[in-house]
Amino acid sequence: MDGEELTAQETALYDRQIRVWGVDAQRRLSKSHILVSGMNGTVAEFCKNIVLAGVGSLTLMDDRLVTEEDLLANFLIRPDEKEFGGRSLAEFCCDSLREFNPMVRVSVEKGDLASFDGEFFDKFDAVVVARCSLAIKKVINAKCRKRSKGTQIAFYAVDCRDSCGEIFVDLQNYTYAQNSPDDCLLKYPSFEEAITVPWRTLPKRTTKLYFAMRVIESFEQAEGRNPGETSLADLPRVLVLRKELCEAQSLNESQIPVGLLERLLAGTREYPPVCAILGGILGQEVIKAISGKGDPLKNFFLFDVVDGKGVIEDISNPTET
Amino acid sequence: MDSQKQAIKGAKVLMVGAGGIGCELLKTLALSGFEDIHIIDMDTIEVSNLNRQFLFRQWHVGQSKAKVAREAVLKFRPHINITPYHANVKDPEFNIDFFKQFNVVLNGLDNLDARRHVNRICLAANVPLVESGTTGFLGQVTVHVKSKTECYECQPKPTPKTYPVCTITSTPSKFVHCIVWAKDLLFAKLFGDKNQENDLNVRSGDAASSSEHTEDVFERRLNEDPEQYGQRIYDHVFGYNIDAALANEETWRNRNRPKPIYIKDVMPDKPQQQNGNLDDNSVNGNSTVSAMPSLGLKNPQNIWSLLENTRIFLESLKLFLVKREKEIGNLTFDKDDQLAVEFVTAAANIRAASFGIPMQSLFEAKGIAGNIVHAVATTNAITAGLIVIEAIKILQSDATNYRMTYIVEHPLRKMLLMPVEPFEPNKSCYVCSETPLSLEINTNRSKLRDFVEKIVKNKLGMHSPSIMHGTSLIYEVGDDLEEDFANNYALNLEKFLSELPSPVTSGTVLTVEDFQQELSCSIYIKHREEFDEEKEPDGMLLTGWTPAPSNDDTRPISNGESSSNASKQLPGTQEDSDEISAVAADKEIALTGSKRKQSEISDVDGEVAISACTSGIKGSNQKPEEVDDNGDDDVVMLDENPCKKKRLQ
């Protein structure tokens, strides 16, 4: 008990979830500040989940104007609203999210997150990025890691392509209470460290989707594309890249099936059921990290509708864990 | 993908339930391109829904869930058709013909009874069903397609937990026993229907004498002051009754003796002057009447002292008498009725104190009394995503890829979402195959009423049953019965089986039917003289409805079948303990990596519990076995599945 009690209003609203994670966790949630950048359907799901859970504040970043495409998987935007010129995607989403829970402060921050200086990040307990290139992920992840205020900033990156999805988690050095008498310490690698872990050192059963996502990501970087700016026409060059990467990493090319690459290249739209699943898992992970309850996943979560598995892969150098 | 889009666009789907899973499901269906969605839900919106049922707002409280959900989704998908029904799915309008118009039925229900009902109608209408459930971070989605996969009832579901009457009335040992006493006996006696049978004053040993003596104790005397009345009730139930019970030495030979509690022990000063002032309670509605503020108690998480509980007891009882007098005689316990929760919490705590059982906070007591299930938005969202994925497979008749998926809290074989191939139908399932059941029963001492209540309604889940012995109808339910038939059935109910006009004895075969569910089954009757009070509390034993031949008698079926004692049982209180064990089992999985107790989540969101059912997995060292991880179509297989299984088609 740190003196502050939940109000009667909070107790009534959060009754069912307090029964899951307890009053202390609820109190920590209500003091937390979350930043998201990139308002796609998956992030809309995530935002809904944590606003309902009762975080203290949520800051949205996405200056783009609403297009027809944005309506497909994002239930926070009403089709009749897209006519109203001048307002950004983040602003539209903000209006809807505020309605979900009046006790959460939802606001919009303009600008390009990657160019913000480090102090800006100090306000937040967790930063979530989506629709974000390889280079930008690295930059933002690094900025989160450099801050050394009292608590660490949790970093998450989420991608949804076709009916596949990936979540990356970096909690730096994370201690949490387990059943055992001793607290458990997890050491997370940064995104850059994780993706440079040599493939041949990974377990044979590592999910193929992990490798396929790295190939697509590298391809977009090499071609200077924005995330998701791909089509089936890119396949020949992607296969060349697959060959190069697999040779360099001593991985059998069959570990990255052509069919999977085809789906990832062509399916640039989000698949709403997968948005719900990824947004749900991501919401749960952020709630765990903030509340300090439950063992967080380390450090990739991958889901593919085709086999239906939601798999956790620990991609880190054995020496660092 | 285009064929998938066409299949989705042309599909007509029925959602049952617009609650925690339902809100998420309706949203995800609409985003996924479904254009013709029907949704049934009888509930109205409550404040405690708002933390996860995100289509609802504060100002919707009290309105129909189905209707408000429709309006909310139309805001982001204005051009699709959503047809809401603010009604009970068990209503006769939702008959087999109604169900036949849909390509698939999607359940987001919160209780076993409705789930069984929908399962039966889907089987009869031959419409595929996707079933789901969540509790806390655990969830489950299953696919039920007639004759291809098991039906919802192929694995018996534990029926609601009941407690032996004497545990509740005389020898409580857990807090939940005190809650059941406070809610089903004391609260019902004071504020409920006076004509209901009530075991409040029944004590083992001297039931007859005491009930005569105390028959009018609970009646408020003419012009009796509410405070005096409250104190008199208090002294009677916590003091006098305990003293009287203590007189029976036999009961306490192997038990801790309870301590009688009288007002004067707890409040040596005059209690009425210490109690809060009624006028402090500015009242504008039942849900706002509360005893806590006037006594300075705010935090529902705190555990009150015996004195505080005593004050709450007296104050809440007084408030019922003064502020809610008109409702007395018609009240049933409602977890959203603040004053009722306060009264039950205080009464349960005082009784707990008397029996040396640790007291609990109002928050905890409310959870137990209201069978409140833990629920969070994230699990519901994930579940809804999985339901839509399976629904789309069904629309494309992609039977080889149907999966049931478990959402687990702690990774199992690296997985948080674990797909499993559906099981084949259970050949001994009385619901989806025509397997006869057999019933061991004392035909000379069991009345037809016992059979109807305990077996036909409770175990077989029928709502409008008819019972045939050969060609003669011995019982039937219906609105349009002729009077002499109805009278005859009423007479039959009170007869022992062997004394019915066409006597039911060993060897008799009864046919039990429910026309609405289009379900019929035969029951072989076997007379048996004695039953074990502990293990066979119903005084009868239904068999034949087992997952598969098994020599393991620790199977959970027996838990579900018989969990309480004595010829009389208290209905109702369904404990959360099943749920807890499910969560515990899940933890166990994570810790040992090899232990797996599958948690079947059968009820959700507001009503009740989960059952730790091992649908196919039992024992302590089985683990799901993965089939060749290199194939692209690999799935997790569970070994030792009694319904030996597999690959569909």
Ligand SMILES: [Zn+2]
């Ligand atoms: Zn069945």
